[in-house]
Amino acid sequence: MTLLSPEALLDALREVGARRYHDKHPFHLRLHAGRCSRTEVQAWALNRYAYQAAIPRKDASLIARLDDPALRRDWRQRLVDHDGGADGEGGIERWLRLCESLGFARADVIAFKGVLPATRFAVGAYIGFVRERPLLEAVASSLTELFSPQVIKTRVAGMLAHYDFVSAESLSYFTQRPQQASRDVESALAYVTAHAVTPADQQAVIAALEFKCDVLWAMLDALDHAYGEGGQTPPGAFRAAL
Incomplete structure (x- = not known):
């Protein structure tokens, strides 16, 4: 090496993203092109909430491992972005409003009622990775933010064009996210560049990003299996009202 x-x-x-980021997944391609049913869009929003709600927990566990006050301050902003500075603010709140606009009761979403088992396992694996793996790998796993800003633009444009049951207001989570992601990736990439000082370090960084892409891909695999054509929805998971 x-x-x-x-x-x-x-x-x-970037080559990892070109090969493995979840915007290549067939479910996302259908979502962005308007080929998903309302039930599939509902299931996507509900299951994605379980991931969104885990991000501050993941970030808090990473902050607890940081010795550098400057990096802790940078990373702390991620908590504010998702949890908000007060009740009714932040990305998680905006995602809850999306779920509510799709017909879910807020309390049920917060309780993860109807979330797929595979989503729970994937999210748990990500939290465990950040808590347990070397700090360099934990930081590197966040670098999917390299790829998200353009994908978000494609997603919002496609959903607004094709689904009359979503609106710019219900998709407001995505309004600030591209700018936040671009900011966040700067500090994470600076840390990775400074601390990946051997070929083995660099390979670990690449593998960590591949793992994170696998987490996101696995969540979409589960959605496609449960809600796509001929889908097999597991017991206890969300089902559309008849």
Whole structure:
């Protein structure tokens, strides 16, 4: 193995996204193109909430491991972005409003009622990875933010064009997220570049990003299996009202 330059490492990380980011998944392609049923959109929003709600817990566990006050301050902003500075603010609140606009009761969403078992396992695996793996890998796993801003633009444009049961207001989670993600990736990428000082470190960073892509892909696999054509919805999972 050869030590990559910072530029070559970034290229390698971007190549992971080009191959493995979940915007390539058939479910997402259908979602963005307007080919999902209302039930599939509902199931996507509900299951994605379980992931969104876990992000501050994941980030709090990472902050607890940081010795650098400056990096802790940078990472703390992620908690504010998702939890808000007060009740009724933040990304999680906006995602709850999306779920409510799709017909879910807020309390049921918060309780993860109807969330797929595979979603729970995938989210738990991500939280465990960030808590247990070396700090360099934990930070690197967040670098899917390299790929999300453009995907968000495609998702919002596609959903607004194709689904009359969503609106710009119900999709407001995505309004601020591209800017936040671009900001967040700067500090994470700076940390990774500074601390991945051996070829083995760099390979671990790439593997961590691949793992995170696998988490997101697995969640969509589960949605496609449960709610796609001929889907098999497991016991206890959300089912559309007849």
